[in-house]
Amino acid sequence: MNYRLIVNIAVSLLKARWRQTLVAAIGVTFSITMFIALLSFMTGLNGLLDGLILNRTPHVRIYNDIKPTKGQPVTLAPENKTAHNFIRSVKSASGRLEIYNSAAILDLLHHDSRVLGVAPKIVAPVFFNAGTIDITGVVNGIDVQAESSLFHFYEYIVAGNAIDLKNVPNSIILGKGVAEKLLAELGDVVQVTTSQGEMMPLKVVGYFQSGLQDFDKVQCYTSINTAQKLLGKPNNYLTDIQIKLHDLNGAPAVAREYGGLFQADTEDIQTANSQFETGSFIRTLISYSVGITLLIVAGFGIYNILNMMIYEKMDAIAIMKATGFSGADVNRIFIVIALSIGLAGGAAGLVFGYILSVVINHIPFKTAALPTISTFPVNYNPVFYVIATVFSLVTTYLAGFFPARKASKVDPVVIIRGK
Amino acid sequence: MSEVILQATHITKYFHDPVTVPVLNDLSMSVNKGEFVSVVGKSGCGKSTLLYVLSTMDTDYEGELWIEQQLVTGQKEKQLARIRNEKIGFVFQFHYLLNEFSVLKNVMLPGLKLNKYSAEEIEHRAMERLKMLDIDELALKGANQLSGGQKQRVAIARALINDPAIIMGDEPTGNLDKKNGEIVFDIFKELATQYHQTLLVVTHDLEFAQNTNRIIEMEDGKVIRQ
Numbered sequence: 001m002n003y004r005l006i007v008n009i010a011v012s013l014l015k016a017r018w019r020q021t022l023v024a025a026i027g028v029t030f031s032i033t034m035f036i037a038l039l040s041f042m043t044g045l046n047g048l049l050d051g052l053i054l055n056r057t058p059h060v061r062i063y064n065d066i067k068p069t070k071g072q073p074v075t076l077a078p079e080n081k082t083a084h085n086f087i088r089s090v091k092s093a094s095g096r097l098e099i100y101n102s103a104a105i106l107d108l109l110h111h112d113s114r115v116l117g118v119a120p121k122i123v124a125p126v127f128f129n130a131g132t133i134d135i136t137g138v139v140n141g142i143d144v145q146a147e148s149s150l151f152h153f154y155e156y157i158v159a160g161n162a163i164d165l166k167n168v169p170n171s172i173i174l175g176k177g178v179a180e181k182l183l184a185e186l187g188d189v190v191q192v193t194t195s196q197g198e199m200m201p202l203k204v205v206g207y208f209q210s211g212l213q214d215f216d217k218v219q220c221y222t223s224i225n226t227a228q229k230l231l232g233k234p235n236n237y238l239t240d241i242q243i244k245l246h247d248l249n250g251a252p253a254v255a256r257e258y259g260g261l262f263q264a265d266t267e268d269i270q271t272a273n274s275q276f277e278t279g280s281f282i283r284t285l286i287s288y289s290v291g292i293t294l295l296i297v298a299g300f301g302i303y304n305i306l307n308m309m310i311y312e313k314m315d316a317i318a319i320m321k322a323t324g325f326s327g328a329d330v331n332r333i334f335i336v337i338a339l340s341i342g343l344a345g346g347a348a349g350l351v352f353g354y355i356l357s358v359v360i361n362h363i364p365f366k367t368a369a370l371p372t373i374s375t376f377p378v379n380y381n382p383v384f385y386v387i388a389t390v391f392s393l394v395t396t397y398l399a400g401f402f403p404a405r406k407a408s409k410v411d412p413v414v415i416i417r418g419k
Numbered sequence: 420m421s422e423v424i425l426q427a428t429h430i431t432k433y434f435h436d437p438v439t440v441p442v443l444n445d446l447s448m449s450v451n452k453g454e455f456v457s458v459v460g461k462s463g464c465g466k467s468t469l470l471y472v473l474s475t476m477d478t479d480y481e482g483e484l485w486i487e488q489q490l491v492t493g494q495k496e497k498q499l500a501r502i503r504n505e506k507i508g509f510v511f512q513f514h515y516l517l518n519e520f521s522v523l524k525n526v527m528l529p530g531l532k533l534n535k536y537s538a539e540e541i542e543h544r545a546m547e548r549l550k551m552l553d554i555d556e557l558a559l560k561g562a563n564q565l566s567g568g569q570k571q572r573v574a575i576a577r578a579l580i581n582d583p584a585i586i587m588g589d590e591p592t593g594n595l596d597k598k599n600g601e602i603v604f605d606i607f608k609e610l611a612t613q614y615h616q617t618l619l620v621v622t623h624d625l626e627f628a629q630n631t632n633r634i635i636e637m638e639d640g641k642v643i644r645q
Contacts, residue, residue, distance in 0.1 A: 002531065005532060008531075012517075012519040012520055319515040321476070323528065323532070324503045324529055324533065324581075326496060327500075329532070411476075416471075416513075416589075417471070
């Protein structure tokens with residue numbers, strides 16, 4: 001098979017109709033450009049929105065919830081096996097929020113190969129005393145370094161230094177909302193009262209802003225030691241253990257395993273944040289469908305132009321067949337035309353798509369909800385470029401397939417006699 | 420007895436649209452090597468139809484067709500294309516040059532398709548044929564820059580590029596003025612006498628036919644005199 005000749009003829013036909021060819025190629029370029037820019041931008045935004053929650057959410061959380069015991073003694077007793085329990089109004093015992101034997105658990109977790117990192121935490125509801133009013137809040141005692149490396153804690157500090165929490169004794173980082181209500185400046189001392197009535201002055205060393213207003217109005221951070229002191233607990237007291245895994249998808253299984261092993265409540269990220277996954281899935285789906293629709297429209301453009309070209313070139317096709325080109329040769333010529341439009345338009349589309357993504361990435365985007373963001377986020381994922389390339393070739397091939405088949409079936413006798 | 424180039428036996432063909440009518444009726448004929456044969460007859464007697472059957476482009480017929488002792492009837496489309504490429508040269512009433520290409524490239528195309536010689540050699544052969552037809556100075560012009568007579572000469576050069584066993588012409592002078600018609604005829608005559616090229620030409624120009632070696636006269640899909 002003489003491919004050079006076929007390519008040569010295809011190129012000559014393209015050159016003769018270069019305006020239409022250009023329009024068809026621009027159609028492909030435009031759709032590929034939009035496909036890439038749209039997906040990069042959409043998934044960039046998705047990543048940002050998911051990151052808001054998911055970055056700060058442990059894959060597995062170990063804690064003790066306040067709840068009534070599942071097996072009440074009256075139902076456990078063997079003599080009551082056949083009896084009906086009509087006792088209502090069962091209350092939760094004042095169980096301890098503390099995780100039992102936390103040191104041993106932490107030690108075991110550090111040696112588990114599936115675990116990327118562990119961050120212990122103490123959660124305590126408190127009141128902030130400002131003049132005559134008390135403002136409710138939650139103090140999180142955290143290990144600043146673990147929290148920063150696993151959950152990007154430092155990224156959300158808008159004033160002050162995260163590490164001061166560790167270096168300055170009895171220090172606190174206030175949520176931006178809390179700080180505004182307390183009118184607390186950096187270096188000020190705020191009065192904190194626990195639910196048990198213990199009071200303690202803490203020094204403000206920073207502000208924290210997550211972007212979620214409700215969150216910032218209650219959440220504050222201290223070091224684990226400060227929290228233990230505040231609550232009057234020993235230094236092995238922990239209420240939460242947050243775990244990040246190497247493989248996020250393994251979280252539900254690991255959570256179940258740890259729940260049984262440590263006799264504690266566990267929660268995995270999929271259960272805690274299922275709505276975010278649904279949201280990003282749907283946004284991605286919309287971007288893909290818009291992008292693919294654009295490509296299909298471009299495909300119809302190519303189909304049109306090839307069809308027109310075939311009607312114009314009937315004589316040429318007839319004479320090529322009369323002088324020894326087979327139907328398969330003619331078919332290949334038009335497929336080559338279609339594919340070269342797709343290839344050239346697609347390649348230009350990849351470049352323009354990248355440029356447009358960069359432009360979007362430089363558009364200023366400032367919002368109070370997202371303190372760490374200054375421009376629109378863009379996800380430069382090479383997978384989009386691969387999909388765009390494959391899809392542009394497939395669509396143009398299909399767009400060329402039917403006209404090419406028609407051309408290959410042209411009967412030279414009909415054309416030549418028709419004159 | 421000289422070698423038979425083309426032989427058709429008991430060719431019958433019908434047109435089905437709008438009603439079934441026989442166009443060729445149990446027709447047999449042959450062309451020998453080196454002959455210059457013309458087919459004449461009134462309009463609608465089936466002479467063009469016969470030519471398209473003989474040229475292998477029309478495959479919807481009954482009977483058998485042999486080209487250089489090879490049975491052509493019933494071959495696949497691809498093989499037929501190959502036979503046309505290698506053994507048959509065409510000259511139509513209209514020139515049918517490809518406007519996208521230069522004159523030289525138009526002449527070279529069937530040669531490139533056959534792929535028997537290198538591109539340089541095909542170019543050389545194409546130039547030889549253009550020179551023979553006295554149009555070598557037009558080689559690099561676009562096909563649409565030529566006059567009607569020049570185009571027809573280019574078409575003849577294209578027909579000659581693969582040294583075909585037979586050249587078929589369908590009213591090759593039908594669209595030309597008298598002067599150009601004579602030039603084309605002289606070329607055919609020269610091909611037949613000097614190069615012993617086999618030629619089969621359909622025409623209704625009796626003057627043209629009279630100067631050929633043999634006249635096949637057709638009427639109502641039959642050969643009435645040859």
